[in-house]
Amino acid sequence: MLTSAPINLKQLAGQLGLSSSTVSRALRDSYEISPATRERVQQLARQVNYQPNPIASNLRSHVSKTIGVVLPQVDNHFFASAIDGIEEVAQAHGYHVLIYLTHDQAAQEKTVASFLGQGRVDGILVALASATRSVGHFDKLRQRGLPIVQFDRVNRLLDTATVTTDDYGSAYQATEHLLRAGCRTIAHLRLTENLSISRRRLQGYHAALRDYGLTPDPELVLSASDTDEANIASIAQLLQQRPDTDGIFATVERLALSSYHACRRLGLSIPQTVKIIGFSNMEAASLLAPGLTTITQPAYAIGQEAARILLHALTKRRPVLASQSLELKSELVVRGSTGGA
Amino acid sequence: MLTSAPINLKQLAGQLGLSSSTVSRALRDSYEISPATRERVQQLARQVNYQPNPIASNLRSHVSKTIGVVLPQVDNHFFASAIDGIEEVAQAHGYHVLIYLTHDQAAQEKTVASFLGQGRVDGILVALASATRSVGHFDKLRQRGLPIVQFDRVNRLLDTATVTTDDYGSAYQATEHLLRAGCRTIAHLRLTENLSISRRRLQGYHAALRDYGLTPDPELVLSASDTDEANIASIAQLLQQRPDTDGIFATVERLALSSYHACRRLGLSIPQTVKIIGFSNMEAASLLAPGLTTITQPAYAIGQEAARILLHALTKRRPVLASQSLELKSELVVRGSTGGA
DNA sequence: CTGTTAGCGCATTCAT
DNA sequence: ATGAATGCGCTAACAG
Secondary structure (H helix, E strand, O other): OOOOOOOOHHHHHHHHOOOHHHHHHHHOOOOOOOHHHHHHHHHHHHHOOOOOOHHHHHHHHOOOOEEEEEEOOOOOHHHHHHHHHHHHHHHHOOOEEEEEEOOOOHHHHHHHHHHHOOOOOOEEEEOOOOOOOOOHHHHHHHHOOOOEEEEOOOOOOOOOEEEEEOHHHHHHHHHHHHHHOOOOOEEEEEOOOOOHHHHHHHHHHHHHHHHOOOOOOHHHEEEOOOOHHHHHHHHHHHHHHOOOOOEEEEOOHHHHHHHHHHHHHHOOOOOOOOEEEEEOOOHHHHHHOOOEEEEEOOHHHHHHHHHHHHHHHHHHOOOOOHHHOEEEOOEEEOOOOOOOO | OOOOOOOOHHHHHHHHOOOHHHHHHHHOOOOOOOHHHHHHHHHHHHHOOOOOOHHHHHHHHOOOOEEEEEEOOOOOHHHHHHHHHHHHHHHHOOOEEEEEEOOOOHHHHHHHHHHHOOOOOOEEEEOOOOOOOOOHHHHHHHHOOOOEEEEOOOOOOOOOEEEEEOHHHHHHHHHHHHHHOOOOOEEEEEOOOOOHHHHHHHHHHHHHHHHOOOOOOHHHEEEOOOOHHHHHHHHHHHHHHOOOOOEEEEOOHHHHHHHHHHHHHHOOOOOOOOEEEEEOOOHHHHHHOOOEEEEEOOHHHHHHHHHHHHHHHHHHOOOOOHHHOEEEOOEEEOOOOOOOO
16 A cells, blocks of 8 residues: 655665665764764755654664653643643654543543553653542553653652642632632532642632631532533532522632533522632633633643653653652733733 | 563563464464463463553554544644544544644644654544645655545645535524624634635635625635734724624634634624624633624534544555545534523 | 564664 | 674564
8 A cells, every 4th residue: 555665774775885774873973973974874864855763763772752641631721731832842852742531530541551651652741630549550650760740630649740830829819819809608619639739729728718717618618520510510509508608719620610500500690699710721711701710820831841841851861850840820810800912 | 770671472472381473363362373372371461461562563563553633723622622532532442642733834734744654653633734735745645555534624635534514504604693683794704715614614604695685895804814913903903994893703713712802902892893703612602701602613523533534444444535524513502592511 | 273484674782 | 984783572474
């Protein structure tokens, strides 16, 4: 089926009257090659458009020039932007990006981890699934020497560099925003307990409440279910059980939207009766939604930084150190407060 | 650095007292292996957690079990959902997904095409960059026998199967929606002329205007620039030059949002003075935005179908036929007209 | 049904 | 500075 099979090293060497090993070295700028032949080789290589076979190269050298990216979802603007940043940095370094979606499921993530242990990738970028409790599947890879960087949804039990946002601070800020707007009964919607991101956001929320003289009420803290519909139902239920609820702090985009739905369904007017603030990376949300305040994470930058840390390790052949971890700032976007574009 | 190197075929064969070829065949369920030894082999393989090296396999068999996905962007809900669908189908078939972003630039796309010609992938899924004029770089791959499926942003000059939506029909429907709402001066915002998607959407718009007794006015047709800021400026300029404009039909999500921005900037009230309808796949948009009507493409399904066509070709070892092309329906979502979830 | 042999394309010894 | 030989781990052609 293949028409014009691409030229290979041996054929190139043949045309030059050299051995393939010499050509191989010349192409890789080996120091032990005369500048003259190096130039000659590289010129012909360009001329005939020689493309080294990356598979063969990989088999021999154990370098795939590929990184694996593991994400819970991509239909969420945060991860979409993160991929964008990752891809940009990877491409700039000549790396390829293999992508895997876990749909927030632990089993899926384990399967993916086993794929990643087969030598397809030189390193891994991961945002853990919210359902993940044990990180053994990734730790095994780490112990084998595969560099890993966690971002956003991280777990401290997995000893790697991490790139996160100031979850505590922005949760505090978000809660404070509602408190200043007069809210006194603020619901807290979160993904799951076992992500550090969830814990830290809850702590920020608690701290803000206390600083404003309020006592955290466990009844107002809701952990997400698997489906949007279930979440909307739980939120609606909470709002009915606690009609005094006047504020909602959603720690992820989906839950902010579900809150919107739930309020609509119950006929609660949104900025007036209940105020909603939520993490979200839809640039459109703050533009389109009246009364919705968003906390926007620097998703693109997070992707870039995570990729940079990983690629630095790969190109310098150094391990990834936990000490390289980064914490970036989120941005509170109050509707109307943003500029033009 | 690598601690416990994974076991390989030869070692496995050694432990079983068999030759590696027998083991290889037993693992691949070859018909010419006795059920007894096949069972024995597979059992030990599971026990010692043998993972075949996909790189070596690829080098030998020219099968990478990987598909390449080329996208203009991912910070756009349409493509994000499409990836989701693609990934799901790929994973179900045991395929891996390599992702490349072109940022709508032709040069980037050429580079990517050359990567894809190196044997990393068994097939390609592509949504063309809007800046792409010639498709020679992909056609070369196609001629070499690499199966390609285009989706959404397709070009007929590249003879492959395509998966698209009913661009003509939905553009007609969108324009009609504005006409019925009383609009008489409707601007048409599009990406670029050289995508069939753009042409067909423009035709649908023209047809609707004519059917309502209006003459298409070229002055109202605007092609997008490179940056959002430039687009907002052009749209604002158009709205000032033609203050009679009472409707905007944006053929892509970004342009719908830019229209929103432009109206805001000029202080035009959105459902009252100017009505906007736009293609968009933010499930949130129709929920959040007052007065914004959206046409939602079945992005997830498009991704799935495109992947299915490609994987069918790969697993059956058949070429991709243009006759396998699919056209899916879009959905017009008028604000408030949608149900609960 | 199973074993032997060969080689995918490249990078790396080891020679010279 | 260059070439010859070896093998990465696997699959396939060719025996038996």
